[in-house]
Amino acid sequence: MKKLLVVCGPTATGKTSLAIALAKKFNGEVISADSRQVYKGMNIGTGKDLPKNSKLEIKNSKLGGSYKVDGVSIRGYDIADPKKGFSVGQYIKIARTIIGNIWARGRLPILVGGTGLYIKGVVNGIPTAHIRPNIKLRKSLANNTKEELFETLATIDPLKAASLNSSDRQNPRRLIRAIEVGLQSKQKTVSMNRFMDTGSDVLFIGLAAPKGRLFERIGERVDERIRAGIEKEIKTLLASGVKWGSRAMDSLGYRQWEEYFKKPGEISKEEVITAWKAEEHKYAKRQMTWFKKDKRIEWFDISRPGFKKSVENLVQKWYSNGDVKKN
Numbered sequence: 001m002k003k004l005l006v007v008c009g010p011t012a013t014g015k016t017s018l019a020i021a022l023a024k025k026f027n028g029e030v031i032s033a034d035s036r037q038v039y040k041g042m043n044i045g046t047g048k049d050l051p052k053n054s055k056l057e058i059k060n061s062k063l064g065g066s067y068k069v070d071g072v073s074i075r076g077y078d079i080a081d082p083k084k085g086f087s088v089g090q091y092i093k094i095a096r097t098i099i100g101n102i103w104a105r106g107r108l109p110i111l112v113g114g115t116g117l118y119i120k121g122v123v124n125g126i127p128t129a130h131i132r133p134n135i136k137l138r139k140s141l142a143n144n145t146k147e148e149l150f151e152t153l154a155t156i157d158p159l160k161a162a163s164l165n166s167s168d169r170q171n172p173r174r175l176i177r178a179i180e181v182g183l184q185s186k187q188k189t190v191s192m193n194r195f196m197d198t199g200s201d202v203l204f205i206g207l208a209a210p211k212g213r214l215f216e217r218i219g220e221r222v223d224e225r226i227r228a229g230i231e232k233e234i235k236t237l238l239a240s241g242v243k244w245g246s247r248a249m250d251s252l253g254y255r256q257w258e259e260y261f262k263k264p265g266e267i268s269k270e271e272v273i274t275a276w277k278a279e280e281h282k283y284a285k286r287q288m289t290w291f292k293k294d295k296r297i298e299w300f301d302i303s304r305p306g307f308k309k310s311v312e313n314l315v316q317k318w319y320s321n322g323d324v325k326k327n
Contacts, residue, residue: 007112009207010284012217013302019112023072026319029102032076033113036251039082044230045253082248089129092121116290128181141176149175157182203318206297213303218280
């Protein structure tokens with residue numbers, strides 16, 4: 001039986017470190033499900049936490065390479081050029097291929113990350129994921145207001161417009177994508193089936209923490225990324241030709257620095273850090289809202305002593321009941 005282990009939850013809960021520990025014990029390999037970690041050269045701000053002097057092992061340029069962390073292979077990093085766009089459809093195709101390769105070698109794929117849409121896309125499929133961007137349409141809508149975009153969407157796809165929450169209605173990029181999908185869906189049906197068939201088995205592990213402790217961990221992670229050299233990393237990205245308007249630089253942990261770089265002296269580094277932490281808090285809340293809707297997830301509180309052993313025991317029980325073999 002094909003098995004897939006998913007480790008998910010909000011930022012700063014130690015998902016990757018837990019996944020690595022589980023991979024070592026259960027003959028696994030890790031695939032990142034993080035929409036920021038897909039970009040090359042964006043290591044510090046995205047929290048890849050790679051060992052010093054670690055190198056990307058290129059095995060297949062179309063799938064990206066793999067890093068070794070504590071002896072465990074991690075895929076899903078550095079598969080996109082930050083100067084170009086990258087879609088959830090592209091991620092799903094790459095991640096599914098990698099998982100298939102891991103199965104073929106008799107090992108356990110462990111999908112880990114906080115981007116719920118990526119995880120949903122890999123496991124369940126997203127019907128509109130492979131509707132390609134319409135650059136001409138996007139340019140024509142670029143200067144429209146949020147209100148105008150919403151009205152356009154309501155005309156094209158009233159059901160979709162009615163289903164949007166307040167955050168989506170205020171996000172021009174999401175509105176434009178919805179318009180794009182609505183128009184193309186009328187022309188042809190694009191589907192993406194579930195990846196896991198009836199002979200497959202998925203275990204979802206969710207990591208969480210009380211809000212106070214979670215926010216404390218987020219603050220510590222941001223401070224560590226400052227010390228690690230996020231400012232220098234951004235300078236390097238800009239020097240390489242990555243623009244502030246790119247999808248990559250709109251990532252959390254990068255976009256908060258735009259005015260700091262564009263208007264030297266007007267905004268202090270302390271203000272940037274404060275804004276960054278506040279946005280990370282909001283992001284963590286959105287992540288929990290997303291994941292709490294999925295009743296398949298088995299939740300563990302990382303603030304409780306011994307939670308890792310409890311996770312390990314659950315995975316052991318699930319893992320031993322199938323065809324995945326240890327070396």
